[in-house]
Amino acid sequence: MIFYKTEEEIELIRQSCLLVCKALAHVASLIRPGVSGLYLDKEAEALIRDHHASPGFKGYRGFPATLCISPNEAVVHGIPSKKEFRDGDIVSVDCGVQWNGYFGDSAYTFALGHVGEEVMSLLRVTNTSLYLGIDQAIAGNRLGDIGFAIQEYVERRHHYGVVRELVGHGVGRNLHEEPEVPNYGKRGRGVKLQERMVIAIEPMVNMGRKEVIHAEDGWTVISKDHKVAAHYEHTISVGRERADILSDHASIEVEVKRNPELQSVEAFDPAL
Ligand code: MG
Ligand code: MG
Numbered sequence: 001m002i003f004y005k006t007e008e009e010i011e012l013i014r015q016s017c018l019l020v021c022k023a024l025a026h027v028a029s030l031i032r033p034g035v036s037g038l039y040l041d042k043e044a045e046a047l048i049r050d051h052h053a054s055p056g057f058k059g060y061r062g063f064p065a066t067l068c069i070s071p072n073e074a075v076v077h078g079i080p081s082k083k084e085f086r087d088g089d090i091v092s093v094d095c096g097v098q099w100n101g102y103f104g105d106s107a108y109t110f111a112l113g114h115v116g117e118e119v120m121s122l123l124r125v126t127n128t129s130l131y132l133g134i135d136q137a138i139a140g141n142r143l144g145d146i147g148f149a150i151q152e153y154v155e156r157r158h159h160y161g162v163v164r165e166l167v168g169h170g171v172g173r174n175l176h177e178e179p180e181v182p183n184y185g186k187r188g189r190g191v192k193l194q195e196r197m198v199i200a201i202e203p204m205v206n207m208g209r210k211e212v213i214h215a216e217d218g219w220t221v222i223s224k225d226h227k228v229a230a231h232y233e234h235t236i237s238v239g240r241e242r243a244d245i246l247s248d249h250a251s252i253e254v255e256v257k258r259n260p261e262l263q264s265v266e267a268f269d270p271a272l
Pocket of ligand 1: 094107
């Protein structure tokens, strides 16, 4: 069942989402070639625990870490490792927290050093598609309108692959609640959106084909054709005229711009 939130609950989810983005902004200030995912994970966990909050993913179905760190061909659910990032890597970092009984969830893909224009375009298109999905998250629309907007832009306009096996989700007292929020779909289909429905919208986009496989570690999802993949995620509350974005990528982007070893990923004007 779908839990519609009260205003008070939405504020608690917002606080959790802002803490997630504080952790991701800290990651943005530290990530660079030569740094490992394990180091970033320790830093993020310490920041979250300093706020007397808990990492939302650690222990979730046995996941061992605070961050999902998914470089290059890894789409999502990568386990932080000792392996150092290299110049030209793209690295998706997903973070969740549980604070005062409510979860927050957000993700961002970083471009380290000399990332080619082809891959930068994948990142910009994926980031832009997230906002096109959010634009549809208004009361009276349906879930299919969100998925359609993302898929239309990513697949038909830009010929990348939208991952089907993994989807967005409701967020609240649980990390994953109903409804599922696919990044593909048909206009006017699916559950009707209502005010105070809180959902994570999270397009996962492959440079090549849409198919994914599981890596041997049992967690990491990678593209089947081993081409790179991107992932951006906001938690939002459905509104009457526009969605309320509870997570905050602007604070992450400030740190991206400050970090000389990162390229910034500006969303495109989707009209272009
Ligand atoms: Mg997430
Ligand atoms: Mg999520």
